[in-house]
Structures are given as C-alpha cells and as structure tokens.
Amino acid sequence: MIGGIEAGGTKCVLAVGPEPGRIDAMHIVPTRSPDETIADILAWFASQPAVAAVGLATFGPVGLDRSRPDWGHILQTPKPGWSGFDFAGALEDKLGVPVAVETDVNAAALAEANADGSVSSLAYMTVGTGIGVGLLIDGRCVHGAAHPEMGHYRPRRPAGDNGFAGICPFHGDCLEGLASGPAIIARWGSRLSDLPPYHSAHGLIADYLAQTCHTLFAATSVEVIVVGGGVLATPALHDRIVARCMELDAGYFPGGNRHRIIAPRLDAGSGITGAMLLASGC
Amino acid sequence: MIGGIEAGGTKCVLAVGPEPGRIDAMHIVPTRSPDETIADILAWFASQPAVAAVGLATFGPVGLDRSRPDWGHILQTPKPGWSGFDFAGALEDKLGVPVAVETDVNAAALAEANADGSVSSLAYMTVGTGIGVGLLIDGRCVHGAAHPEMGHYRPRRPAGDNGFAGICPFHGDCLEGLASGPAIIARWGSRLSDLPPYHSAHGLIADYLAQTCHTLFAATSVEVIVVGGGVLATPALHDRIVARCMELDAGYFPGGNRHRIIAPRLDAGSGITGAMLLASGC
Numbered sequence: 126m127i128g129g130i131e132a133g134g135t136k137c138v139l140a141v142g143p144e145p146g147r148i149d150a151m152h153i154v155p156t157r158s159p160d161e162t163i164a165d166i167l168a169w170f171a172s173q174p175a176v177a178a179v180g181l182a183t184f185g186p187v188g189l190d191r192s193r194p195d196w197g198h199i200l201q202t203p204k205p206g207w208s209g210f211d212f213a214g215a216l217e218d219k220l221g222v223p224v225a226v227e228t229d230v231n232a233a234a235l236a237e238a239n240a241d242g243s244v245s246s247l248a249y250m251t252v253g254t255g256i257g258v259g260l261l262i263d264g265r266c267v268h269g270a271a272h273p274e275m276g277h278y279r280p281r282r283p284a285g286d287n288g289f290a291g292i293c294p295f296h297g298d299c300l301e302g303l304a305s306g307p308a309i310i311a312r313w314g315s316r317l318s319d320l321p322p323y324h325s326a327h328g329l330i331a332d333y334l335a336q337t338c339h340t341l342f343a344a345t346s347v348e349v350i351v352v353g354g355g356v357l358a359t360p361a362l363h364d365r366i367v368a369r370c371m372e373l374d375a376g377y378f379p380g381g382n383r384h385r386i387i388a389p390r391l392d393a394g395s396g397i398t399g400a401m402l403l404a405s406g407c
Numbered sequence: 408m409i410g411g412i413e414a415g416g417t418k419c420v421l422a423v424g425p426e427p428g429r430i431d432a433m434h435i436v437p438t439r440s441p442d443e444t445i446a447d448i449l450a451w452f453a454s455q456p457a458v459a460a461v462g463l464a465t466f467g468p469v470g471l472d473r474s475r476p477d478w479g480h481i482l483q484t485p486k487p488g489w490s491g492f493d494f495a496g497a498l499e500d501k502l503g504v505p506v507a508v509e510t511d512v513n514a515a516a517l518a519e520a521n522a523d524g525s526v527s528s529l530a531y532m533t534v535g536t537g538i539g540v541g542l543l544i545d546g547r548c549v550h551g552a553a554h555p556e557m558g559h560y561r562p563r564r565p566a567g568d569n570g571f572a573g574i575c576p577f578h579g580d581c582l583e584g585l586a587s588g589p590a591i592i593a594r595w596g597s598r599l600s601d602l603p604p605y606h607s608a609h610g611l612i613a614d615y616l617a618q619t620c621h622t623l624f625a626a627t628s629v630e631v632i633v634v635g636g637g638v639l640a641t642p643a644l645h646d647r648i649v650a651r652c653m654e655l656d657a658g659y660f661p662g663g664n665r666h667r668i669i670a671p672r673l674d675a676g677s678g679i680t681g682a683m684l685l686a687s688g689c
Contacts, residue, residue: 269628270662346551380552
C-alpha cells in the first residue's frame with residue numbers, strides 16, 4: 126500500500142491505495158499550523174493499513190533538491206508558521222517510511238501526463254485562489270534552481286487595460302495579480318462566472334491566460350497545457366483561451382497542432398493522483 | 408574523429424576533431440541553396456580525416472523527433488529553397504555516417520552547460536539578426552512538440568512604449584520584432600551600440616530582454632541564462648539586463664540567487680562546440 130498527501134492552502138487531501146490509480150480510502154483535514162496539520166495527518170494514516178511510502182504534493186515554495194538541506198522544507202511563505210517547516214522530514218520521521226516531494230502543480234502535471242500515455246511534456250496550470258503552473262519535460266517534473274513559478278510572470282497589458290494595479294504583494298500586476306480569483310473579485314467585485322457574458326472581463330482574463338499558454342509553448346514547447354482551477358468553471362472561458370492563443374501564435378510554432386490546450390482529465394483529482402504516483406516511485 | 412556543422416542563416420561553420428572540446432580544423436562556407444551548401448560541406452569534409460559521426464546544429468525550424476518523417480528536415484521557412492529540405496538525411500546519405508541534429512541554440516545551450524559542469528538546466532539566448540533561445544533541462548535539450556521558440560513570445564510593452572509596431576512578419580511586436588538587431592535599426596536607424604549612452608533605447612531593450620529572462624526563470628526555473636549575440640556587444644547592456652531582471656523578480660523566486668544571467672563562456676564557439684558534443688553522443 127502507498128499513501129498520498131495533497132497539501133493545499135486550506136486543506137490537505139489524504140489517500141491510501143495499492144497503486145497510484147486505485148485509491149481505497151480518502152480523507153480531508155484542514156491546513157492549520159504545521160504541528161496541528163501533521164497531527165491530523167498522522168492520526169488518519171494510523172487508522173489505515175500501513176503504507177510503504179508516501180508522496181507529498183504540497184503548496185510551495187518548497188525545497189525539491191534532495192542534496193540540499195532545505196529539501197522538503199516549506200520556504201519563505203506568508204502562511205503563518207510554515208516558513209522553514211521541514212514538512213517531508215516530519216512525515217518521514219513520524220511515519221517511518223520514505224517520502225517523495227513535489228509541488229502540488231508539478232505532481233498534478235505528472236498525473237495528467239500519466240493519464241495520457243502518449244505525452245511526455247506537459248504544463249499544468251490551475252487558476253483559482255492563486256495561479257500555479259507545474260511543468261513536466263521528458264516525463265520528469267522540472268526543478269531547475271527550485272521549481273517553476275509561472276504565476277508570477279508578467280503578461281502584456283492589452284491596450285487600454287491600465288486602470289488596475291493588480292493584487293500581487295510582490296509584483297502587483299503579474300499573472301496572479303491580474304487573473305487569479307481574488308484579483309477578479311478585487312477588480313470587478315464579482316466572480317468571473319457571475320459576470321454577464323458580454324462583460325469585458327471575459328475577454329481580458331482569457332487574453333492573460335492565452336498569453337500564458339502562448340508563452341509556455343514558446344519557452345518550453347510542451348505538447349499539452351492543462352488548464353483548470355475554479356476560475357475555469359466560467360462558461361466559455363476555456364474556448365476563449367484556445368481561440369486567443371491560436372491568434373497569438375499566428376501559425377508560427379513549428380510544433381503546430383501538436384500543441385494542445387485541454388481541461389484536466391482527472392478533474393480535481395490530479396494533485397492527489399500525482400502524490401500517489403510520487404509514492405510509487407519511492 | 409568526429410565532425411560538427413553549425414548551420415546559420417548566412418554561413419555554416421564546419422569542424423573536425425578527436426573530441427568535442429578539441430577542434431583540429433575549422434572551415435566556413437556560405438549558406439546558399441541547399442544543394443550548393445551540401446556540396447560545399449561535403450567538399451571540405453572530403454579534405455579532412457574521416458569522421459565517425461557528425462553533429463548538425465542548424466537554424467530552425469527543424470524536425471527533431473527521430474520517430475517522425477520530418478526528422479532532420481528544415482520546416483517551413485522564408486529562406487529560399489530550404490523549406491522541407493532533408494538536411495540531416497542528405498548528410499547521412501552523402502557522408503555515410505550517423506548525424507545527430509539539434510537547433511543551433513539548443514546545441515549552444517548544451518555546450519554552455521557542458522562548459523560549467525555543475526549546471527544541468529540552462530537557457531541560451533542569442534540576440535542578433537533574430538532572437539533564438541535554446542533550452543536544456545536535466546542535462547538534455549528540450550524538444551517537446553518541436554523546439555522552443557521564445558524569440559516569438561510577447562513581452563510587455565512598458566508604459567508609453569507604443570509608437571513602434573515591431574518588425575516580425577508573423578507577430579509584429581513579439582520579442583524578435585522588438586529587440587533583435589534589425590528591429591533596433593528599423594526603430595532608431597542605428598545599431599544599439601552606436602546610440603549614445605543616455606538614449607532611451609538602452610533601457611527599453613534591456614527591459615525587453617530582462618523580461619524574457621524573468622519569464623524564462625518563471626516558466627522553467629533554469630539555473631542559468633546565457634545571453635549573447637551581436638546586440639550584447641553594446642556596453643553595459645548585460646548589466647542593465649541583470650539589474651532589471653532582479654527588479655522584476657522582487658526577491659520572489661524560490662531559486663533565489665541560484666538563478667544567474669551570464670555571458671557566453673565559449674564566446675562565438677557555443678554552437679560549433681555543441682555540434683561536436685552532439686556528434687560524440689551518436
């Protein structure tokens with residue numbers, strides 16, 4: 126048996142099962158302080174059959190380099206109590222099994238690529254409370270110096286789009302500062318899905334997200350970009366992004382129609398499935 | 408002995424040597440029609456000791472997937488006669504040895520990473536007649552659906568920078584349309600290095616290129632970005648790019664100072680050294 130943990134900003138999804146695609150039991154605990162959260166996680170795993178390994182797909186920033194002392198630690202974060210917490214170490218120590226760590230979005234990218242056996246390069250973008258992008262190249266999650274942070278790149282502001290400073294505390298009008306759920310509410314006082322179809326917000330958010338897809342194709346040449354998250358529940362948004370991204374490319378990319386923008390195949394299950402995949406690789 | 412070919416828009420650099428870092432003989436032929444160019448390449452290799460393999464680092468777009476029928480072919484290009492030409496196939500056929508193919512910038516990325524043994528993720532950007540970016544992740548050149556084309560992403564236009572439409576025939580004001588050598592001449596009637604130090608062009612070009620570095624760090628988390636090419640001969644441009652990129656990050660990236668922007672270690676030799684490295688991997 127293997128275990129998976131998808132640690133998010135407000136809740137942690139826990140799972141056990143005999144293999145990544147088969148989850149026998151699942152449980153959710155709130156994400157509170159590190160000590161309280163670890164205690165809740167341990168209590169649930171203690172009630173389940175013993176696991177041989179655990180995959181941790183966590184909110185970031187997180188240290189992913191096994192050879193560095195900050196491996197498995199949550200790095201500098203505004204989340205109270207979590208900066209510097211040795212998340213993976215605490216789990217390995219208390220559960221007594223190996224723990225594999227990835228960012229939640231890298232793990233989701235792994236799971237989505239796994240769900241489509243023919244794809245070895247994929248970006249997974251979730252647009253909700255924040256904007257996170259995970260990246261898989263040649264079948265492996267990308268780390269580099271740390272891990273991708275595409276939510277904080279700066280898309281072009283379309284002509285006339287200059288009346289909103291953005292809400293990112295670091296960058297103002299980076300992608301997350303412009304197109305995340307809270308940014309949309311800060312700007313228009315409403316969720317995107319509640320604004321009428323003729324509202325200009327729809328075209329603007331689609332433009333930012335399409336630019337992001339275009340930029341990801343340009344930078345990494347990934348075959349597939351999966352776009353999900355709460356904001357994508359807005360009717361027609363997915364199709365607007367696809368159409369606008371094609372306009373931006375103007376038929377140029379040599380990958381042509383081998384570049385695809387799709388919805389998550391695993392719905393909200395990408396993260397926990399990715400965590401189980403990580404565990405199976407231990 | 409192994410051979411290398413760096414095929415550029417105006418010339419092809421040819422080399423032979425016993426190993427990638429050691430070149431015994433080098434030669435340059437003009438890039439003319441495919442048939443003329445192949446004839447020139449063959450004539451020179453015939454005058455050299457026999458090689459066991461050849462690495463081809465070529466201008467793009469080029470097919471890089473060995474399993475596809477367009478492997479080693481130059482894809483759709485405005486370059487007369489070259490669209491669809493089976494560049495690698497012609498060389499394998501006539502030279503009778505295996506040929507390994509990469510884009511010129513991917514090969515240069517490989518060579519620059521090899522020159523710094525501790526780096527496994529690196530982007531190589533050259534800013535000259537065009538803007539090309541090669542990408543290496545986990546020690547391997549990135550292909551994905553085809554190969555990266557970061558020269559055609561669309562950086563943000565800074566406030567007030569709206570009087571120039573850009574010169575890219577596909578995208579107008581994409582990166583290459585704004586910041587390549589010909590774009591600078593089209594906009595200001597002069598090379599950047601010939602404009603006085605107080606000219607606003609310096610800050611603007613540095614901003615576009617710094618945005619590109621910031622976006623590459625955000626998308627791929629590479630440890631190193633190498634920035635070279637003719638435009639980078641402009642005094643102080645490198646330092647301006649580094650300073651502006653730090654401003655754009657605002658201390659956010661979890662990779663921190665493990666992200667570096669550097670000049671090429673191999674000067675103009677990255678491409679041909681990369682071609683020799685490709686040959687050695689055959």
